[in-house]
Amino acid sequence: MEIGATSEISLEELQLAARNHGLPLEALRYPITPLGLHYLLIHFDIPDVDAATWRLRVGGRVERPFELSLEGLKARPSQTLAVTLECAGNGRALLAPHVVSQPWLRDAVGTAEWTGTPLAPLLEEAGVEDGAVEVVFTGLDRGVQGDVEHAYERSLPVADAMRDEVLLAYAVNGQPLPPQHGFPLRLVVPGWYGMTHVKWLAGITVVDEPFRGWQQDVAYHLRASEDEHGTPVTRIQPRALLVPPGIPEFLSRSRLVEAGAVVLEGRAWSGWAPIERVEVSADGGETWRDARLDEPLSDFAWRGWTLEWPAEPGEYELCCRATDAAGNTQPFEPEWNYDGVCNNAVQRVPVTVR
Numbered sequence: 001m002e003i004g005a006t007s008e009i010s011l012e013e014l015q016l017a018a019r020n021h022g023l024p025l026e027a028l029r030y031p032i033t034p035l036g037l038h039y040l041l042i043h044f045d046i047p048d049v050d051a052a053t054w055r056l057r058v059g060g061r062v063e064r065p066f067e068l069s070l071e072g073l074k075a076r077p078s079q080t081l082a083v084t085l086e087c088a089g090n091g092r093a094l095l096a097p098h099v100v101s102q103p104w105l106r107d108a109v110g111t112a113e114w115t116g117t118p119l120a121p122l123l124e125e126a127g128v129e130d131g132a133v134e135v136v137f138t139g140l141d142r143g144v145q146g147d148v149e150h151a152y153e154r155s156l157p158v159a160d161a162m163r164d165e166v167l168l169a170y171a172v173n174g175q176p177l178p179p180q181h182g183f184p185l186r187l188v189v190p191g192w193y194g195m196t197h198v199k200w201l202a203g204i205t206v207v208d209e210p211f212r213g214w215q216q217d218v219a220y221h222l223r224a225s226e227d228e229h230g231t232p233v234t235r236i237q238p239r240a241l242l243v244p245p246g247i248p249e250f251l252s253r254s255r256l257v258e259a260g261a262v263v264l265e266g267r268a269w270s271g272w273a274p275i276e277r278v279e280v281s282a283d284g285g286e287t288w289r290d291a292r293l294d295e296p297l298s299d300f301a302w303r304g305w306t307l308e309w310p311a312e313p314g315e316y317e318l319c320c321r322a323t324d325a326a327g328n329t330q331p332f333e334p335e336w337n338y339d340g341v342c343n344n345a346v347q348r349v350p351v352t353v354r
Contacts, residue, residue, distance in 0.1 A: 013102070019042060022107025022108050023037055032113055032173065038112055044143030046180055047140040049184055051070050051183075055202075073116075081190060083300045085197060086193060088342060090239075109269075114167055119161060119166045119167065122168070135155060148214045153215060155210075155216055191235050193271070238322040238344060255349060258353070259353050276323060276325045280309075282316050311353045317350055319332075
């Protein structure tokens with residue numbers, strides 16, 4: 001199912017789409033996404049935070065609870081990582097039957113350089129007690145979803161929270177976090193879908209039983225119906241995206257390309273393992289050719305790819321698919337689920353060569 005196959009977008013969903021935004025696919029040309037083009041999803045409202053009085057609280061099942069100011073966090077050892085973030089709902093609007101929520105196409109992605117201090121040393125200093133099972137991250141954004149009023153909160157198993165690459169980020173692309181990206185502090189969990197990266201972070205709480213908050217226990221599950229609990233969404237599924245070649249028709253966004261040698265390019269990523277193969281088809285998936293892969297930006301960022309296509313006059317459907325080192329490959333067709341998450345089906349781009 002492609003763009004144009006869904007006609008059920010409601011005014012409520014249009015309102016969400018106006019508040020949030022995706023990456024224009026031509027911006028895949030940038031290895032590091034300019035911040036204004038990086039995808040953005042805000043569940044509730046952007047909190048009004050005074051950095052001078054803001055504090056990060058670390059507590060729960062720890063031996064030494066404490067608080068840190070923003071300046072205190074910046075004084076700690078820092079790290080900068082290039083990380084690809086993708087919304088778990090990327091591709092939702094392309095599912096049938098229609099799933100009501102933020103109507104993403106394939107543009108809910110971006111790669112930025114996040115700067116912050118690693119989380120693990122803070123937890124070690126606090127002294128995680130025996131019997132702890134998860135770490136809960138609480139944001140300052142609050143609202144109602146599923147008829148439940150709550151702050152946005154998510155948790156990670158202790159072992160995942162202690163991974164070296166997990167950051168408490170206070171800067172992005174060399175500048176302080178802007179309000180929409182979580183000022184003054186956000187969590188960055190490389191390899192995991194965007195719902196994990198709690199923004200406007202205010203509290204870190206170690207707990208001795210699984211966290212049952214709404215965003216953790218109800219939302220972001222692979223399930224066939226509302227009554228089913230399903231499987232929690234965690235790491236990003238492999239995906240390749242193509243920079244649409246040529247020029248677009250304004251409304252349909254279909255592409256017009258001049259005949260000749262056309263260099264196709266794009267990006268590919270996975271949260272499970274490094275990308276090791278990208279294949280490209282010009283005939284709707286009947287035949288495939290291997291693209292050339294660029295060197296990766298980091299262990300947690302997308303990988304560029306290119307392929308020269310000898311374009312002859314006619315109608316074509318360009319496709320691309322990624323395979324990671326763990327053997328995960330994109331499916332050609334999407335698999336429907338109740339929440340409309342993890343749709344990493346192959347991209348299809350109609351092209352007219354003239």
